[in-house]
Amino acid sequence: MDFTLPEEIESFRLIVREFIENEVEPVAHLIEEQNEIPPGIVQKAKDMGLFGLSIPEEYGGLGLNMVGKCAIFEELGKTHNGFTTFIGTHNGIGTVGIVELGNEEQKQRYLPNMATGKWMGAFALTEPSAGSNAANLKTTAVRKGDRYILNGSKHYITNAQDAHVFTVMAVTDPSKGPKGITSFIVEKDFPGFVIGKTEKKMGLRGSHSNELFFEDLEVPVENRLGAEGEGYVNALKILANGRAGLAARNLGSCQYLLDKSVQYALEREQFGKPIIEQQAVLHMLADMAMEIEVLRSMTYRVAWMTDQNLNVIKEAAMVKLYGSEAYNRIADKAVQVHGGIGYIAEYPIERFYRDARITRIYEGTSEIQRNIIGAQLIKEYRKKHRPAGV
Known part of the structure; x- marks a missing residue:
């Protein structure tokens, strides 16, 4: 498995990163206060093609494969999760049903306007x-x-x-x-x-x-x-297809929290030295970094499997489960590293802590993911140990 991104995807990722850092992050506090994403930010996202990530080029989208989408979703995860969810839901469960299951007439009618963001x-x-x-x-x-x-x-x-x-x-x-x-x-x-x-x-x-x-x-x-x-099966396919993308968004948020925590731990002094030199703090940062690397490996492996048209029912449930649980653990540690300021609404750590909680619920709860994984284990065992000729 080679997760090296094509040059055009890597270039687009850098453009998205600049957009996040220079355009979205400066207004994150306004999104939080007003419960609205500024129209100018939405329009810039449309102009960049961020509403067409999942839509094939012949219908006006960027036609990214799952690995490419995960690279972009990871960058989007590094900012306000309300904005990330707004974009991610559209590109995930909002469009993938029509892309994967629609007939040609349906695709021609809906996908071009969805690719530009005219229709969410x-x-x-x-x-x-x-x-x-x-x-x-x-x-x-x-x-x-x-x-x-x-x-x-x-x-x-x-x-x-x-x-x-x-x-x-x-x-x-x-x-x-x-x-x-x-x-x-x-x-x-x-x-x-x-x-x-x-x-x-x-x-x-x-x-x-x-x-x-x-x-x-x-x-x-x-x-x-x-x-x-076919609706129930369709629903399960749509949800499973989006789980690597959701994990990638969680991955980006986790990386953001680690970066902020390392920066704060280097700058904050207690007992005459930066708190990063306190073993308890350093161990929390190490645990955060370890979970991020595990999540990154899982995310891009499932994305690669999806692109190879392999069965990812079990693996998609695993990465959704692990990604959401890891995000919650890392958010909790980030608050702990920051201490009092991590609990203050003016600082972004508190916001990520609250936003992380829904990831264990939406698009399939953690408990449902465990059910899916367990059911697949039983299915695999029975297939492996099936008597000859049966």
């Missing part, structure tokens, strides 16, 4: 009764002629306030359980689409999550994504 993407699976148990959907889709009529609700939908295109999961045949779920491409302007309240969250300021309500929502048949009954 979102993913609508979670419901009050269907969080970790994603198969327990209550939203229904009944076909009537050339349309499906959707009724139900979704909640905690990232980018809902800003998105134009939603990948929505609904039940078309309640008698079939998970095999009765179908996925649809829904535009916010379709009759019967209602955006509910914006949730007040612990972190990820600037990244908005909303309720959605479908009241006899009319969706053309041509907007069905795949065949009837």
Whole structure:
């Protein structure tokens, strides 16, 4: 496995790094205070092509492979996580369903505008009764002629306030359980689409999550994504595809926290010397650095496997699990290294500490990732020890 980036990707990564350091970081405190990403920053991100990372070049995107996307996501992770989530969700679960599962007509209709950021993407699976148990959907889709009529609700939908295109999961045949779920491409302007309240969250300021309500929502048949009954499998594919990217964003945040912690430990003096010379502090920094290197290796290995079209169900769950848990541990150590100032809202460490917590919940909780890993271990064992001729 060779994770050396092509020259054009490495050059683009440096451009993104400069954008993060010179444009986004200086307004991170404003995003936190106002719960909004400045329009000028969003426009610059569009101009750079950051909304088209996952979209093939023939539809106006950059068409990066997973390793390339992870390199960019790692840079994006080094700034305000609300901005990172805004961009990452669009490029991940917001667009990948159409890219990977859409027919040519759907791709031609939606991807060019999504590549430029004119249309934002979102993913609508979670419901009050269907969080970790994603198969327990209550939203229904009944076909009537050339349309499906959707009724139900979704909640905690990232980018809902800003998105134009939603990948929505609904039940078309309640008698079939998970095999009765179908996925649809829904535009916010379709009759019967209602955006509910914006949730007040612990972190990820600037990244908005909303309720959605479908009241006899009319969706053309041509907007069905795949065949009837494939929605649950589609949802799992979309979520699994994005896990390396989410790990890369976590990796960038972890690296940011380590860099800030090393800088502070070199500058802060106690007992007549920099605190980095205190073994307890040095060991925390060493542990942070070790976890980052493990996460980096896992992230790019899973990204490479994805690009080789290998089965990454287990590995993707592992990197999502490890990445989110490591981010939380590293954020906790960063607060400890900084002491009192790490707990003060004016300094970014406190913000990263709060933002880290959601990573163990969204796009599949840590517990669900362990279930996936365990199920794959059982499957692999049974395959390996299957009696001859069976």
